[in-house]
Amino acid sequence: MARVYNFSAGPSTLPTAVLEKARDELLDWGGTGMSVMEMSHRSKAYVGIAEQAEADFRALLAVPADYKVLFLPGGATGQFAAIPMNLLRGKTKTCYVNTGIWSEKAIAEAKLYSEVLIAASSKDNQHTAIPARADWKLDAEAAYLHYTSNETIGGVEFHSVPDSEGLPLVCDMSSDILSRPVDVAQYALIYAGAQKNMGPAGIAIVVVREDVLGQTLPFTPSIFDYKKQAENGSMLNTPPTYNWYLLGLVLEWLKEQGGLAAIEALNTRKADKLYAAIDNSPFYSNPVDPACRSRMNVPFRIANTDLEKTFLAEAKAAGLVNLEGHRSVGGFRASIYNAMPEAGVDALVDFMAGFEKQHG
Known part of the structure; x- marks a missing residue:
């Protein structure tokens, strides 16, 4: 078998060591005589896998103690809707920065739940440059400021954290999460689909500060309610168990890389x-x-x-x-x-x- 160099934007290449370990553990994980795919998510063995993945993620990103780390189905696209459902908290406006196609998708979803104010847009330059921060226009009455740290399609990346002028800062880090250290404390919420830099498709991570939890819109589905998911260890429903396990293997690999x-x-x-x-x-x-x-x-x-x-x-x-x-x-x-x-x-x-x- 000859492995190729896979430059796909997502689902993307996984570390060979991770695939080899998953292969070796496929039929019998940890002497249980079964695959992780066959385990109950409530079993002691699987809860241990999930808890280790969270601990490794927290250690790698130095996540402060007052943040919840959630492992959720639906990918980042599911979070486009979940974020306004959870973070409006009685307000009606949100601020978004448009730097490309993924920003635009998040904006379109947020418009279903809020009045979206475009704080800045790079549409005029075909999304080839980030608008100068001095030209951004924020509304102090907005519930939060959202931006996409790396636009997968256009190849534009923020190399510093933008000033949110006191608004809770929300970031889609789907395609550059865990690629560098991040000061989590500057954010109210960070989210990312796994399939670009953390694992296989089908699972997303949400890192959310505890003080913004608990005021969801009344029609919010339970699986999109961050507080309920936090209270249930991200297992309000059966989670994508094998994806979570593979994501955990990637986190182990990252620790081994230094x-x-x-x-x-x-x-x-x-x-x-x-x-x-x-x-x-x-x-x-x-x-x-x-x-x-x-x-x-x-x-x-x-x-x-x-x-x-x-x-x-x-x-x-x-x-x-x-x-x-x-x-x-x-x-x-x-x-x-x-x-x-x-x-x-x-x-x-x-x-x-x-x-x-x-x-x-």
Whole structure:
């Protein structure tokens, strides 16, 4: 069997060590004689798996004691609705920053529950730069300020925490969570789907400060009620148990890599190599302002678009797959999350140089 370098934006590549451990434990976890997939989520064995995953997540991200960590079904998209249901708390307005397609999806959902005020938007520059903070317009009466820290499709990433002017700060970190240290205390809520940087699709993590819990809209479904989920250990209903287990294995792997400071250094090195290959070539280009380029998702183009299919076919033959850009923007995109080894980026850079030499 030959493993490829998988540059998919999500579901994305997982660490080989994690897959190997899951394979070895598939039929018999911990001497129980059964797979994790077969366990009751109420069993002592599974509760131990869940509790260890939460402990590892808290340790990696240095989550303060007054925050709940929830493991929930529905992915990040489910949280687009759950956030206003939980955080409006008697208010009618919310503030959102629009930096790309995922911001827009969150905004569209929030409009079903609140009057959404667009604090800033990069739509005019085709989402290639983050609007200057001085130009943002916030409403002090809003329930919270929401932004997306990394736009998977456009390749735009916040490299610092924006000033929320006292509003509770909410962040969708789906595609860069655990890629670097974060000061959780600056946020009222952080959420992320797992399938980009933490594990398989089907589960999301919500990190929420306790003081914003308990004032949900009256029609909020129980599984979207953060307080009820917190009171039930994220097991108000049967959770996506195997996904939670795999996410836990990824957290163990991250600890073995040296934690978030070490993984950030690796991610920076990988991104620097790929951007250098693009910037130092007249053949390739990246549209994003260098000040906010993503270290997770790197979109790029070639001047002669007629060569795109050839590029993808030859890359696949070289073991480099899922480099197609999102259907809404075209071109190419290399997603180089935590689990993408540096050797994968090196192989892509070498392939790009060879392709340019042959076709440029």
